[in-house]
Amino acid sequence: MGKKVTAADVARVAGVSPATVDRVLNARGGVAKDKEARVLTAARRLKLDRALDLRAARTLRIAAFLQPPENPFHATLAQAFANQNKGPNPYNLQTKVFYVGPEDSPAEMIAKHASSYDAVIVSQPQDTALVSALEHLAKAGTPVITLATRVIAKDVIHVGPDDYRTGRVAGELVGRCLGREGGSVLAIAGHLSMAGQAARYQGFRDVLVERFPRCQLLPLGESRDSGPRAAALVDSALHDHPDLRAIYNASAGTVAIADLLKRRGLAEEVMFFTHELMSERRALLSEGVLDAVLDQDPVKEVAIALHVIADAFGRSPLKVDTTEPPVRIYFRESL
Incomplete structure (x- = not known):
């Protein structure tokens, strides 16, 4: 023995x-x-x-800095953290969500709260002050995860899909659905200050230019994650381009756009594509107003981020396989 x-x-x-x-x-x-x-x-x-x-190990406290829950994607992230707190939780982690509003400074909020936590998760637009705050934490040994939205900073781990490649997939989907005749396409981003949003649009544009020359991409709209603003961008595009054939909405505002298309009697005329299979988007997909949804599974992203933190503290017997979850495409018949 x-x-x-x-x-x-x-x-x-x-x-x-x-x-x-x-x-x-x-x-x-x-x-x-x-x-x-x-x-x-x-x-x-x-x-x-x-x-x-x-x-048996002490509870690790994690601070997650998300956008307000009016953004459906971030509401889903917050609920996923809440469910992880209440679930089996094998790594003994507890996450506190802080909402950072449009008038708030992410860097200032992080500086105010992060010292009381063992790790930090961030899903915020990139800016110089935020990069500095995250690099300062990482240098001090605090695990820092950027979730879904990439912030380019040293020693920070990103959990989320490859946004450029995701944009290319969206471009391929739209181009093939429009077919040989092509037509006018409106793309709407949320915040171009978010590196992921800019990369997603670039990938979308590149594919249309490379493979679908009959698709005319209209000037990019920026909704700033406002539903009314997203609908107004579509309304303006329809006024200037009554032959509009497709809308690619890469952020919030899908319901407001859908309502506008239905009021105009265009729900079956204009093809509509978006991201994240939330409950209201599932309903629109089932109704046929949405033609396809690209989903990166925010619940899975939260689970991966927490696994990365557990691994950083030696609490996981298994290494994280990937920090890049797959993006899946859903059609009405997928439901």
């Missing part, structure tokens, strides 16, 4: 004192995050307890 592994063995492998091992494995707290991660990793490596109960 092999020699029984002791706390001293774990301490030696982890490079900490036996007292630190005792504090971590018995959830007494007061241990730096990096040391806690090293102890848990060493304990598993030495098979101190094959069924090491992650729930």
Whole structure:
């Protein structure tokens, strides 16, 4: 029979004192995050307890900075975090959601709250102050995840699809649905200050230019995630281009656009494509007002982000396979 592994063995492998091992494995707290991660990793490596109960470790507190829930996608993200808090939660993580409104500074809100949390998740438009705040946290050893919306910053992990490639898929879908005759196409972004939105539009445009020359892309609209503004952009496009054949809405405002098309009697004339299979978009797809929805599964994205954080603290026996969830296309017959 092999020699029984002791706390001293774990301490030696982890490079900490036996007292630190005792504090971590018995959830007494007061241990730096990096040391806690090293102890848990060493304990598993030495098979101190094959069924090491992650729930026994102290609760890791995570701050998630999202856009207001008026944006359906961010409302879904927030609900996914709430469900994770209440679910099996094997990694013992608890997430607090902070909503950052259009008049708020993400960097200032993060600076105000982040020091009280073990990790930070962000889904916000890119700006210089935000990049600086995230890089400061990452340099100090705090795991930082950008979720769904990429912020280009050093030592930050992004969880979400490849937006440029997703845009190309959307362009291919629209171009093929319009067929050989093509026609006028209106694309609407939410906030072009979001790197993902800009990349998505670029991919969409590139495919239409490369493969579907009969599709004429109208000037890009920016809704700023406002439903009324998105509908107004469509209304203006229909006035200037009564032959409009397709709308690609890459952000919020889908319901407002659908209502406008139905009022105008154009729901069956103008093809309509959007992202994220929320309940109201599922209904519009079933009704035939939406022709297709590209879905990146925000619930899955939240699960991946939490897995990445658990892994950073040595709480997951399995490595994260990918931080890029697949994008799926749904038609009415997919429901």
